[in-house]
Amino acid sequence: MTGAPFEVRDVTVRIAGRTIVDKVAFAAPRGGFTALVGPNGAGKSTLLRAIAGVERTTSGAVHHDGEELLALPRRRRARVLALVEQDATTELPLTGRDVVRLGRSPHESVLGGGDPEADAIVENALARAGAAAFAEREVTTLSGGERQRVLIARALAQQPRVLLLDEPTNHLDLAAQLDIVELVRGVTADGVTVVAAVHDLSLAAAHADAVVVLSEGRVVAHGATEQTLTPERIREVFGVAAEWTRNPLTGRPLLAVGPA
Numbered sequence: 001m002t003g004a005p006f007e008v009r010d011v012t013v014r015i016a017g018r019t020i021v022d023k024v025a026f027a028a029p030r031g032g033f034t035a036l037v038g039p040n041g042a043g044k045s046t047l048l049r050a051i052a053g054v055e056r057t058t059s060g061a062v063h064h065d066g067e068e069l070l071a072l073p074r075r076r077r078a079r080v081l082a083l084v085e086q087d088a089t090t091e092l093p094l095t096g097r098d099v100v101r102l103g104r105s106p107h108e109s110v111l112g113g114g115d116p117e118a119d120a121i122v123e124n125a126l127a128r129a130g131a132a133a134f135a136e137r138e139v140t141t142l143s144g145g146e147r148q149r150v151l152i153a154r155a156l157a158q159q160p161r162v163l164l165l166d167e168p169t170n171h172l173d174l175a176a177q178l179d180i181v182e183l184v185r186g187v188t189a190d191g192v193t194v195v196a197a198v199h200d201l202s203l204a205a206a207h208a209d210a211v212v213v214l215s216e217g218r219v220v221a222h223g224a225t226e227q228t229l230t231p232e233r234i235r236e237v238f239g240v241a242a243e244w245t246r247n248p249l250t251g252r253p254l255l256a257v258g259p260a
């Protein structure tokens, strides 16, 4: 991890007169894993969509290595940043491989082609995301967890410098959740900056390099886990009593919760 090439600057999203994301600002180190946490409705998905340029921002900017990403044409932005949305669905009769192949479109020439490595990159992304078994299947027939792996593979095929994940372990069984954590660590080791919305605070504490706590559209804390995810703040933001213990199998932080 070096420097902070990725910066979210005062991003605000107002929808129908309501402020959903309110002047959110944070920087993320290159090759770091930043966990975005907060209760239901805090604005995590809207913020990720705004950063990716999918949701229109009312004001603010997103910088990467000196470029203002929101001002870039969509294809150029997609070469820098990929978003895996929560529960993204498709009705199109595409196979898993077709969907992953779509991740290459920002790298192809406008008329298609001009991307000689595409086949190898697609196969590699399928394998890395544990989605190779679904390459020939129509994605509409896949389970939620299987589809999630295909969508992660598509984002990997995009070869972004910044990877945004919205609840990447949603739909995944316990072993698959561990696979995804492993995958995120592998991707960050390659220098990709990961920002992921996660509900599992134990996962955030065990694996993230930094945590951004969002509440009612605002950043209420940002920094190392120990400083941000204190029992007091968890009570304040999530409305539960909490105590950190250790996972006896891994030695990593584990959150015990109870009624406030």
Ligand SMILES: Nc1ncnc2c1ncn2[C@@H]1O[C@H](COP(=O)(O)OP(=O)(O)OP(=O)(O)O)[C@@H](O)[C@H]1O
Pocket (backbone or CB within 6 Å): 015, 016, 020, 038, 039, 040, 041, 042, 043, 044, 045, 046, 047
């Ligand atoms: N298009 C929209 N129109 C109106 N309200 C919206 C729209 N999109 C999001 N909201 C509202 O904005 C708030 C934040 O939603 P968002 O999905 O970003 O929260 P979240 O933190 O990702 O929640 P969750 O943990 O439940 O996924 C919610 O109150 C939601 O109802």
